[in-house]
Amino acid sequence: MARKPQIHWRANGHGPALLLLNGWSTSGLAWPSAWLRELRRSHRVIRPDNRGTGYSRFAPIPFTIGDLAEDVIDVLDDAGVETATVLGLSMGGMIAQELAIRAPERIDGLVLAGTRPPGPTQGPMLSPGIAWQLMRPAGARGDLAAYFRKLWTAAAAPGFAERSPELVEELVRQGVERPTPRSLMMQQMRAATGWGRPQRLARIQAPTIVVHGLQDPLVDVRHARRLAGLIPGSRLLELPGVGHLVPQEAPDELVECIRTVSGSGRAAAAAVDDDAESRVA
Secondary structure, eight states, rough: OOOOOOEEEEEEESSSSSEEOOOTTOOOTOSOOOHHHHHHHTTTEEEEETTTTTTTHHHHSSSOOOHHHHHHHHHHTTTTOOOEEEETTTTTHHHHHHHHHOOGGGGGEEEESSOOBSSSOSSOOSSHHHHHHSOOOOOSSHHHHHHHHHHHHHHTTTTHEEEEEEEHHHHHHHHHHHHHHHHHEEHHHHHHTTTTTOOOGGGSSSEEEEEETTTTTSSOOOHHHHHHHSSSSSSEEETOOSSOOOOOOOOHHHHHHHHHHTTTSSSGGGEEEEEEEEEEO
């Protein structure tokens, strides 16, 4: 019997399943709305809140990347999804890799954006300055918008916030709507830093595209290159002028990657029209 998920998830759209796994401290609420509308025209888009984020604040702690991957398997079961294409961003890309290792039969294709392989890695994942900005207390609730604005502006490529302020402001609003407590941010950071055994990536069977912005200030592109080298048959797509906010900065490129890997798997065999939500907290 399938287990009831310990995390919250939501699904909208029509077509084969597409699972979106967001990054460290960020919930399933925080994806660009216009980009989601486009994806929903061709996919049933499933967006979980990883433990500690969104409406999954009360899931058990401590946890590992393996636990987060098992949560996602429970979500697929609860949603009635046999197989899905998976897009993982940043820490969500780590969860996606672990999911593909543990349950290869559930994965039609992988898009891994702004992420890294299991440790040990080539150099630190984050620069000390960025790491401090991510982990410092945000202050009173009234300061949250300013905190998120500064954080996401720094995470994007230089000049992006000035060119597309509406996308940064949307991300700020999404963060303020359901902010992740700092203690749970620490739990996620521990899970990410304790994740290891990169040799297991050789087990991944799904068509895979590794996507990375060449101006990503959070995760060095060397991690993406190593990741692509560890996953058999994977393709590496490096994006000039793009930082860490790949869905906001390069939405069209991501859509094309999703279409490429989903078209080569079994996802097209099962189309579902759905508007569902499972709230646990």
